[in-house]
Amino acid sequence: MMRPHSNYIALGSPSNKPSEGASQTPPTRVFCPVPGGHSNKTGSSEVWDPAKLVPQLTVDEAQNLEWNYGHVLTRHRSVKGTIESPSRTYDDDVEAEELKVLLDPYYDVTTGRLRRMYQHFNPRASAGVNYDEFEKGLFALGITPPPGMDFGQFTRKVDADGDGMVSLAEFVAVVQMIKQAHLFKPEHSHQDSTARSALRVVDYSPTHVHAVDPVRHVQGFMFSAKPAWATVRWVHLAGFQRMDDLNVRRLAIKYQLHPLAVEDCLSADDKIRCKYEHYDDHSFLIVPVLRPLDVSKRSHLEACINDRRRALFHKDRTLRKGGALDNTRASSMLSFFKPTTPTVAAKSSPHGGGRPSSRHHKRLELESKLDKLHVLMRQPQQLCVFVSKDKAHVLSIQEEEEAGAPTETTARPLWHVIYDRNLTKSYSKLRNHDATFLVVSILAATVDEMMPLVAVFESTLKMLGKLLRLEGIQFNPKRLARAQKHLVGLEKVVRPMLDLVQDQLLDQDEFRHGEVKNYLRDVMDHLRQMAVDIRDHHQTLAALVDEDKQLRAQHKDDVMYAMSVVAACFLPGTFMTGIYGMNFENIPELKLEYGYYVWWAVLCVIVALLLVYLKVIKKWI
Numbered sequence: 001m002m003r004p005h006s007n008y009i010a011l012g013s014p015s016n017k018p019s020e021g022a023s024q025t026p027p028t029r030v031f032c033p034v035p036g037g038h039s040n041k042t043g044s045s046e047v048w049d050p051a052k053l054v055p056q057l058t059v060d061e062a063q064n065l066e067w068n069y070g071h072v073l074t075r076h077r078s079v080k081g082t083i084e085s086p087s088r089t090y091d092d093d094v095e096a097e098e099l100k101v102l103l104d105p106y107y108d109v110t111t112g113r114l115r116r117m118y119q120h121f122n123p124r125a126s127a128g129v130n131y132d133e134f135e136k137g138l139f140a141l142g143i144t145p146p147p148g149m150d151f152g153q154f155t156r157k158v159d160a161d162g163d164g165m166v167s168l169a170e171f172v173a174v175v176q177m178i179k180q181a182h183l184f185k186p187e188h189s190h191q192d193s194t195a196r197s198a199l200r201v202v203d204y205s206p207t208h209v210h211a212v213d214p215v216r217h218v219q220g221f222m223f224s225a226k227p228a229w230a231t232v233r234w235v236h237l238a239g240f241q242r243m244d245d246l247n248v249r250r251l252a253i254k255y256q257l258h259p260l261a262v263e264d265c266l267s268a269d270d271k272i273r274c275k276y277e278h279y280d281d282h283s284f285l286i287v288p289v290l291r292p293l294d295v296s297k298r299s300h301l302e303a304c305i306n307d308r309r310r311a312l313f314h315k316d317r318t319l320r321k322g323g324a325l326d327n328t329r330a331s332s333m334l335s336f337f338k339p340t341t342p343t344v345a346a347k348s349s350p351h352g353g354g355r356p357s358s359r360h361h362k363r364l365e366l367e368s369k370l371d372k373l374h375v376l377m378r379q380p381q382q383l384c385v386f387v388s389k390d391k392a393h394v395l396s397i398q399e400e401e402e403a404g405a406p407t408e409t410t411a412r413p414l415w416h417v418i419y420d421r422n423l424t425k426s427y428s429k430l431r432n433h434d435a436t437f438l439v440v441s442i443l444a445a446t447v448d449e450m451m452p453l454v455a456v457f458e459s460t461l462k463m464l465g466k467l468l469r470l471e472g473i474q475f476n477p478k479r480l481a482r483a484q485k486h487l488v489g490l491e492k493v494v495r496p497m498l499d500l501v502q503d504q505l506l507d508q509d510e511f512r513h514g515e516v517k518n519y520l521r522d523v524m525d526h527l528r529q530m531a532v533d534i535r536d537h538h539q540t541l542a543a544l545v546d547e548d549k550q551l552r553a554q555h556k557d558d559v560m561y562a563m564s565v566v567a568a569c570f571l572p573g574t575f576m577t578g579i580y581g582m583n584f585e586n587i588p589e590l591k592l593e594y595g596y597y598v599w600w601a602v603l604c605v606i607v608a609l610l611l612v613y614l615k616v617i618k619k620w621i
Contacts, residue, residue, distance in 0.1 A: 046217050048224030056157045057174065059219075062181035065143065108259045109179060109252075112280050114172050121171070128165030131155045172256075177223070179253045184219050188246055197240040197247055202419055203230035206432045209423055213415070222250050226392060232435050236415055238398040248397060255395055256281045257386060265384040265397055272382050272493075274500040276508070283387040283510075285439065287500070288380040288493050289398065290450045291413060300372050301456045308459040359470060366467045370479060373460055376486060377453055380493055383414075385442060391434040391510070396442060417445040429515065436510045440519045447497070447526050454490055454530045457483070457537045465544055473555045480545055487541065491534050498527040565621055568614070572606040 121129045121137030129137070135151045138144075145154040158174045159166055199218060202211040203226060210230070215221050226233040237247055245266055252262045261277065261284040272288040292298040386395040398414065418441055422430050430441055460483060468475045501524045505511045511520050576599065580587065589595050614620045 046212050046215070046220070048217070048220045049227045051173075051223055051225040056160060057154075057177060059181045059184065059223075061145075061149065061157075062178045063185055064147070065145065065178055109172070109176055110256050110258055110279070110281055111172065114175060115168060118168050118171050121166070122168075128163075128167045130165060131159075134158070134166045176253055176256070180222055180250060183246065183250050183253070184222075198238050199247060200236045200238070200415055200419075201233065202236075202423060203227055203233045204423055204431050205229055205231045209431070211419060211423075213419075218247065218250070222254055231392065232438060233393050234418075234435075234438060235393070235395045236398075237396070238415070240397065240399060251395060251397070255386060255388065255393060257395075258282070258284070261384075261386065265382075272380050274496040276500060276504050281389055283389075285385040285387070287383050287385075287443065287446055287497060289383045289414075289446055290377050290380055290453060290490070290493055292453065293375055293378050297372075297376060298452075301376065301452055304369070304373070304459040305452060305455050308462070363467065363470050366463050366470070370460070370463055370467065373456065374482065376456070377489075380489075383442075383446065385439055387435050387439055391436060394435045394438050394442075413449060414442065414445055417448070418442065433515065436516050437519070440511070440516055440523065443501070444519065444523050444526075447523055447530075450490070450494065451526065451530060454494070454533050454537075457487065457533070461537060461540045461544065465547075468544060468548055468551070473552055475548060475551075477545075477548055480541065480548065483541055487534060487537055491531075491538075494527060494530045494534060498524065498531055501527060565614070569607050569610065572610065573603050576603060 121134055131152065134155055138151075145151055155166065156162075158170060160170055160173065199215040199221070200211070200213045201215055201221060202209065202213075204210070208229065210227070212221075235251070237251065240248060248262065248266060251257070252259075258279040258281070261279065261282075264275075264284070264286060273286065274288070275284075275286045277284045292301055382399050384397045386397075387393070396414075418430075418438070422428050422441065430437055464479060464483065467479075501520065505520060506517070506524070511517060580590065580599065589598070592598065611621075
């Protein structure tokens, strides 16, 4: 079981020697329990700052609030039927639609939607509403306080700053809190206990980093805010199941995610579309994630790439010296990639003058390597990234990685690349930029994971070509079909991502300045290079398919050629047999004593002359 850790990392030089200004520690962190509730702190490592403008309302009281919309909607339907004015009917329809905002299946608490709802409380469009107007508005919406609390006491708890007015911000805060509290009711506790998702949070600034991996006190985090010293908070939810999206709904309320974006995040569509959208409260990015099937596949994949690079390097160095490849080690390294012509393969056949055992050993070794590369990658996984409007919060949501995988290892590659390899370094550029740079880093990590899957095809196609020339017509063409299928799958991911970066992201204001633009262009270059490599691999694969067809067509022609020669040789015998097999009574040769032997002698002479004609004169055989 992975232990949650929470650490501060002071900024220092690359030699890990902290500078004078880096000796300062971040502000003292006071553990913040859930608003109005009691802390259930199990360790001193997980500490959360209190959220801003959280009403002085306990979670238990928020969970006990009643949201009765039945009589409200019934009243509006009756009003609609009795009012004759078309304009009034339209206004009532709009009002009734807005009253159902809290029944939205995707928990819509976006600012625009809540602002329209706030108009029921504030018809004069003033900066705030008094307690009486707020009470009437809540009653009109069907919201009642918990038993034992009068409305005045409830309203004073909603008024967090105590100015006697309920502002829009306070109204948004209380709606968020009530919805969030309802998702922590006891009936949801079994989902928390069976959830396989891992929630990780890191706050960072140019001088300090504070990470919680994984988050154990989910309720405390959902009611917390980014600390004042941190410039960016990154929340990474990995391994969630679409049938158990409780934490996704909680995050949607906390960060006011648009319901359309949440719907795209939770949609179980097999086709993952790259997209980048702007909403009032945040931006939304979807990219597919491709990675090797497992650790063993990754190791074998990297070994093939490294062997190919070493072989090419040694071959290039030897050719530069003008010598031959007489090194035993180099010959073994190049054995899988050295071009072999059909003539050489024919000489190595069991019926030729080659070495059958060596040829058989090479074929088995090639088949073994190709079988290990049979299934390289898993199905594309969807990665959703939300960026807050103030560029201070980044939320990344990644679906379930592998059925049966432990939570502690879920989606570790992305967290490992961004946090362990980057954010923990004192000289990290990521810590000196806003959330946009983090988004570019996530894109770069996603692209870097796909690059070996494309690069290994150079080795794969070389081995396929070698095996094709060794086996000839015994070669299994399904290997080429599988390679074609893998290439098409890679192209369906790489090409949309290239279009997304090239045509959308680089045109956005937040990605067109400074280091963000430079690093995003580097990501685009990697995608473009992969697209070019995939196109080249398609051409190489098409050449192998044509070569396989030519070998099979040549073999078919050879068979037809041999059958034609044999038929031509036996044609005179067929002719003579037809003549002397006729039922005429007067055929003198039939009565000769040695007629049978004469027939064979004449036939052999004719066949010999025919072979001399075909071989020497016409040179057809």
